[in-house]
Amino acid sequence: MNKITATRNLNDVITRVEGARLKISEHHIVKIIGISKYSTSKEVEELYNVGQRAFGENKVQDLKTKAEELEELPLEWHFVGTLQKNKINNLIDLSPTLVHSIDSLELAQELNKKLEAKNKKLSILLQINSAYEETKSGVMPEVAVEIYKQILDTCPNLRLKGVMSIGAHVNDEKIIKDSFKTTKKIYDKLVPFGAKYCSMGMSSDYELAIACGSNMIRIGSTLFKD
């Protein structure tokens, strides 16, 4: 990816996001996170140079490497991958802007305990398995509101900011849409409890996710393609 392709890729995404969000409301703001997990620090820098500021990784070590290599740039880093317990301290030390992928009460409480010990706080989202896919992480939709409230009640060092989902991995658009709608309904119930972000939508389905109410999308392959 060079400057020309970076410009084209970002412009394409922004144009399509604008189209999708304006169908909801001009006040519906959508934040774009560039997922750089298959890309190099050099490519992140190319996108930074054409205006992208927020990036995300799905492995703690990769987040550390890129954040260090690019530390002179004013980037914000998100973590979107499955968090293993033995990597929690490493992740905390990187002070990411937002961790999208807290997928159980147990993990939230473990993270809270380690944050307490370091006297730090961390912003997180609760991941919901709205596609009901065994290969996906996340709490089940039926218990999501309850678990969210339990995290609020028991984890003072977590700043719980909303929910995240990965759309159903199928070709049938109706099924993908249903999975997004399930997450949006839960998000709406959590807004009175401080939820701000509904993180859903990736390269293949972000316009649909926005149509269903997403306000944060995680774009990898489309943004970093050659």
Ligand SMILES: *Cc1c(COP(=O)(O)O)cnc(C)c1O
């Ligand atoms: C890789 C990844 C993305 C981006 O996927 P693309 O299809 O490449 O846009 C978004 N969210 C999560 C959790 C990911 O792991």
